[in-house]
Amino acid sequence: MNKTKKLIFESAIKIFSESGYRGATMDDIAINAGLAKGTLYYHFESKEVIFNFIVEEGLKILNSQVLEVQVMDIGPIEKLIRICEIQLTFLYGYTDFFKVVMSQLWGADDRQNQLRKKIKEYISEIEINIKSAMKSGLIENGDTELIAFQFFGSLCSSAIYESIHVEKIELENIIKSTIRFTLRGLGIDYK
Structure with missing residues (x-):
């Protein structure tokens, strides 16, 4: 750029x-x-073209980091942990971008439909690891797409928490707490 x-x-x-x-x-x-x-x-x-540009570029930053994790020679749970770290660090580093994305997820305009499609593509990368963990017996079987969306949502809720609290919060503590909470939801005890 x-x-x-x-x-x-x-x-x-x-x-x-x-x-x-x-x-x-x-x-x-x-x-x-x-x-x-x-x-x-x-x-x-136009404003629409700028909006699509910032969404595309912002998600490209996030996706490139997640794709690096996908090719690592580590297990699916470790990949999910790394994705948690990446997404949370990204959301805290680009809080305004997160606000823009979240504000435009609802509605029937083309830009909103395109945004949902791009978010779904990102979440499908999470789903790959959910499927792999299920196949390996590391987590309980279930609807992998729904679980991937829930995984994504639990991470987004931490960014909402940060946006409500004016005082500076410790990112490392938020990351550890959110990873622990999210993995426990998958039936994994993470310390």
Whole structure:
């Protein structure tokens, strides 16, 4: 991502996070990025295109880290632990991005349908490890897709916890506590 697009990426996340999709304007994004409106339009023809860009780029950052875990020579439970660490670190590092994504998951607009599809693709990477752990007898059999969504959701709830608490919280403690809680839900005692 070039320097200008990175500025737009960061600015758009901030504006969408603060104003919501409907309240955000191209003017606001350009001003926040310190760019002329023409420069913004040179790179992106509309607010919708910018929104899709930030979702695509943000999820690309997260997915690339998870795909690195998927090729590691470690067991499915260890992969799930690493995915927990990655997702939580990502959610805390990109809190505004998380707010934008969560605010747009509901609705029938094309952008919302596309966002749900991208989130489902990410969750399918979690499901791979759930299936593997079940096949190995490490966790109880069940609906792997539902369990993967629940796994994802428990991690997202930690980001919501952080957004409600104004004081700085210790990320490492949140990660350990969330991993322990999430794995116990799968029937795994993790210390």
